[in-house]
Amino acid sequence: MKRKYLVILAMLLVVPGLLLTASCAKKVAEKPAAAVAKAAEAAKAPAAPAPAMTAPVVDTSKADELAARERFQKQDVNFAFDSSVLDATAQAILKNKADWMKKNPTAAVTIEGHCDERGTVAYNLALGERRAESAKAFLVNLGVPAARMTTISFGKEKPLDPAKTEEAYAKNRRARFVLK
C-alpha cells in the first residue's frame, strides 16, 4: 500500500509536469529516476483512486500556474481612442502581470502596441508604440526589470477584430503580451 501511494504521488507530479514547460522541469528532475520508471510501469495497471488529501492540492496549484500564464498572455490592456493613458482597469491588469513576471523570473515578454483602424497609418504606428511603452513603464515602476521586456508597435495593421464597430475598435486598441 505504501508503494502504491508513492507511485500515484509520482504520477501526479510527472503527468502535470509533462504538460507544463520549463518552469516545472526542475521539479520533475528532482524526483528519483527509479520512481519515474515505476510510475511508467504502474500506468499499465488500473489506477487506484487517489488519496483525497494530496491529489487536489497538487492539481490545483499546477492548473493555477497554467491559468495564470495563459491569463498573462491572453489578457490585453485596453486603451481609449487616441490615448496611451492607463486607466484603473488597465493598471489592475498590469499589477497582475507584474506579479506574474516576478513569480516567473526567467520569463521575457514582448509587449505589442496596437490601434483601431481609425486614424492614419504613421500616427497609429507612433501611438501603438506609446501604448506598448506606457505598459512597459508601468511594469518597470512595479519592479519588473526593463531588460525582460521589449516593445513593438503594429499600429493599426493587426486588428484583433476586423469589424467596424465600437466594440471591435475597443478590443483592437490594446497592448498585447507575448512570451518569448
Next chain:
Amino acid sequence: MIENFRYSVKIISFKLACAFLFASLMSLWTTTSYGASRYDYIDINNPLLKKIPIAIPVFKVGNGSSSEEEVSQRGSRLLSDTLAFTSYFKILDRGSFLIDIQKTDVSSPQFSGWTTVGAELLVTGAVALNNSQIEMELRLFDAYNERQLVGKKYSGHVNDLRPMIRRFCNEIMGILTGSSGLFDSKIAFVSSGTGSKEIYTCDFDGHSPAQITNNKSINLTPAWSPDGKWIAYTTYAKGKPDLYIHNVSDNRIFVVDKKGTSISPGWVPGTFELAASLSFSGDPEIYLLTGTGKIINRLTDNTGIDVSPSFSPDGKKMAFVSRRGGSPQIYIQNMNSGAVERLTFQGNNNTQPDWSPKGDKIIYTGLEKGGNFNIFVIGVNGNGLIQLTRSQGDNESASWSPDASMIVFSSTREGTSRVYVMTAYGADQRKLLDLPGKQSEPKWSQGLTN
C-alpha cells in the same frame, strides 16, 4: 519603354499665354481664396469650376494608309484622355465639329468655325507614318484670340506615340497653368493584393501598376525622393518597423533599423535628404537623414509623438504632426530658427500633412465630429480652411501632384480602400485603380520618374 524613346522636338513657334486664358484660370484661384477668407470653414460641394472647352479633332493624316489612320485615331484619343484626366478641360464632341481638319491647314485654322461650336481652345495635329517612324506636328491655339500658343514637331518610333503625346500635354499644361510635369509623374501606393501589404507604383493615370517590394511582410508609407529615383518606406521585413530607402531602378536599399520604430519618411525638395520619425531614444522624434540613411541631426525635441514631416518647396519649413498640445495637430517648424507654430485648430485629430509644391497650401487628414476622416486643405498661414471630401467613407493620405493641380488620396467610399484622384479644389473625384486587395497611402512623385 523609355529607353528606346528618341524623338526630336522642334519648336514651331511660341507665344506667351494669352491674357484672356490666363485671367480665366487665375480667376478660379482668386475666387476660391477670396471666398475662403470670408468663412472659417468652407465646403466646396459645388466648387463651380469652369472647365475650358477644347476641340481636339482627329489628327490630319499624310498618305492616308490604314496604319496611319490608326495612329491618328489613337494619338488624338490619347491626347483627349490625357487632358481630360486633369479635369480642367471640357473635351468637345467631335460630332459637332463644322470643319473637316483633313481639308484645312493645321497651322492656320479657321478660328470662327471652332468658336462657333464653343471651343475656346483648339489642338490640331498632323501625323505621317513611314516604316514605323512617326512625324507628328501638334499645335495649341486660343480660338477666341486667334493665336497659336504652342506648336511642336515630334519624330520617333510608332511605339513612342504615348510619351510623345504626354510630352505635348505637358507643354499645354505648362502654357495654361505655369507648371508642367504632371504627365511624367508616377504614384506609389500600398496594395494588399498578394495577401501582404507591398509597395507598388503606377503612372499618373493609374496605368502600368508595378510591384516594388516583395518581402511578404508589412510595407507602409511610401515617399518618393525629389528626383523620383528612390522610395523610402517603413517595412516589417526584419520583424519590426524599420525604414528602407529603395532605389526603384536597381533595387539598392539603404536601411535604418535602429531600436524602436523608424517611420513616416518625408523628403526635402531638391536634395537627397529626408526626415523621418525615429524612436531609438525612447520617444518618437523627427530626424534629418541623408538619402543613405545616416542621421544628420535631430529636428524635434518634445516628449510624445512627433511624426510625418513634409517640407515646403524651398526646404526652409517643415510641417509635421505632434501631440504636444494634447491631440494630434499639424505644426510648422522653421528649419533655421527652430521656431514652431501650430497650424490646425479645427478638430481633435489632424495628421498626414502634405505641403503643396506651389508652397501656399497644406493638405491633411482630419477627423470630423461625425466620426469620419476626410481631406482638408489649409493655407500655410492658417487661413482658408476647406474640406475637400465628405460623406463618403474615410478619406486619407492626400498627396499633391507635382504641378499642384491634382490630389491623390485613399477612400473607403466603396467599402474597400482604393486610390482616388480629384482636382486641387476637390472636384471630379474618381477612382484611379482597380486592383485586387486593398490600396492605400498613395504618394505622387514630384520629379521625373522616367
